[in-house]
Amino acid sequence: xxxxxxxxxxxxxxxxxxxxxxxxxxxxxxxxxxxxxxxxxxxxxxxxxxxxxxxxxxxxxxxxxxxxxxxxxxxxxxxxxxxxxxxxxxxxxxxxxxxxxxxxxxxxxxxxxxxxxxxxxxxxxxxxxxxxxxxxxxxxxxxxxxxxxxxxxxxxxxxxxxxxxxxxxxxxxxxxxxxxxxxxxxxxxxxxxxxxxxxxxxxxxxxxx
Numbered sequence: 001x002x003x004x005x006x007x008x009x010x011x012x013x014x015x016x017x018x019x020x021x022x023x024x025x026x027x028x029x030x031x032x033x034x035x036x037x038x039x040x041x042x043x044x045x046x047x048x049x050x051x052x053x054x055x056x057x058x059x060x061x062x063x064x065x066x067x068x069x070x071x072x073x074x075x076x077x078x079x080x081x082x083x084x085x086x087x088x089x090x091x092x093x094x095x096x097x098x099x100x101x102x103x104x105x106x107x108x109x110x111x112x113x114x115x116x117x118x119x120x121x122x123x124x125x126x127x128x129x130x131x132x133x134x135x136x137x138x139x140x141x142x143x144x145x146x147x148x149x150x151x152x153x154x155x156x157x158x159x160x161x162x163x164x165x166x167x168x169x170x171x172x173x174x175x176x177x178x179x180x181x182x183x184x185x186x187x188x189x190x191x192x193x194x195x196x197x198x199x200x201x202x203x204x205x206x207x208x209x
Contacts, residue, residue: 047113095125102161
């Protein structure tokens with residue numbers, strides 16, 4: 001009788017085990033991993049596209065009360081509304097209304113694509129683009145990029161309007177919808193808050209974003 005050496009049996013057994021292992025691994029559907037990756041990719045892609053869209057308008061003049069969809073001038077919220085809309089995300093027209101969209105984000109959770117709102121009552125909005133920088137429009141610079149730190153003391157709230165599915169959350173009802181929108185004319189970081197606004201205690205807000 002011819003006996004198979006034990007060493008040969010071990011090799012044969014190992015080969016069969018490895019074969020079954022690889023075959024079984026190929027049959028495991030990695031649904032969870034793919035779903036998470038796809039979700040993150042959608043959000044990241046939209047953020048990158050929004051930022052890239054905004055950078056196309058660097059230096060475009062600021063104009064108080066610019067109309068929606070106009071790209072020869074912007075005010076702060078017509079700018080955010082336009083570049084988000086170009087990437088499939090609908091936002092209301094003025095900064096106060098935009099501040100009711102999405103979900104609240106704390107300062108330490110700030111991510112690119114979040115909207116940062118300033119002053120009280122709110123009358124300015126910027127987009128956080130990462131690396132401690134904001135993209136927005138105001139005054140002489142027009143559409144520009146500035147450091148978050150130079151505006152940080154003016155922050156009122158931060159909102160995230162880009163969930164993982166890339167869709168903006170429906171804004172809450174605006175109780176003041178019959179009044180004009182809020183003003184959009186913040187001062188430059190080097191000047192006092194009130195120095196360049198178009199309103200006084202007697203005139204009230206000119207109110208357009």
